[in-house]
Amino acid sequence: MTSATPPVLRLADVSHTYSGQRRKTTVLKSIDYSFERGTFYTILGPSGSGKTTLLSLASGLDTPTKGTISFDGQDLTKLGFGRYRNKHAATIFQQYNLLTYMTALQNVICAMEITGAKPATGSRKAHASHLLEQIGLDKTMTTRSVMQLSGGQQQRVAIARALACDVDILFADEPTGNLDEDTAQGIIDTFRELAHEQGKCVVVVTHSQQLAAQSDRILNLRKGKLTEQVNT
């Protein structure tokens, strides 16, 4: 008898409480959800509903106060958070988190070296350069310090850096927030392609209905609970 393939990412009875000096705030309450490969998810929810918290837990940056998170059926605490973040999951942060003393190109190459990602053909430098161009960053910008780039351009570097790490799950927190409409649409198309043609699981936190409408599954986070929106 063969057992069913586990979901790429599973949240089982996940709760999260922040402990402040005066009081505790429970942000997530007993969340159960399975994310699959080849699917593009968006998570919507009002400001302060816990979307970034959920992403931090699912991307292995923080641990839930209750419940388990597993990758391919293996509990992250057993797999190891470092291994999970290096080999299986990449995150595009709201604040980009770029290495400010490096150029755009160096940021992408450095991420590939750290994670051991190797391009199918050509050098890491050539692949990084191609990704930056593909994401709409002008060639002259790629050798500039990231501190000399605009917010939208830095965001593109952060996206290219995540794409360069050949991972199973890509998380993004408001990835199109600083981009013009055409560039934002290009990013959405890239997410769709990653899910549908490369079999990745893409999970994006957003306030954008335009982005959510183009995802495969829309999840709503409200009052600590995660529910799937059923399209009528």
Ligand SMILES: Nc1ncnc2c1ncn2[C@@H]1O[C@H](COP(=O)(O)OP(=O)(O)OP(=O)(O)O)[C@@H](O)[C@H]1O
């Ligand atoms: N480190 C922390 N310590 C205490 N409370 C926190 C911490 N981080 C977040 N919170 C609180 O948890 C709640 C959820 O925050 P979170 O950033 O996850 O929400 P969000 O849905 O991503 O919000 P937004 O859409 O505004 O980015 C908020 O009430 C926030 O104040």
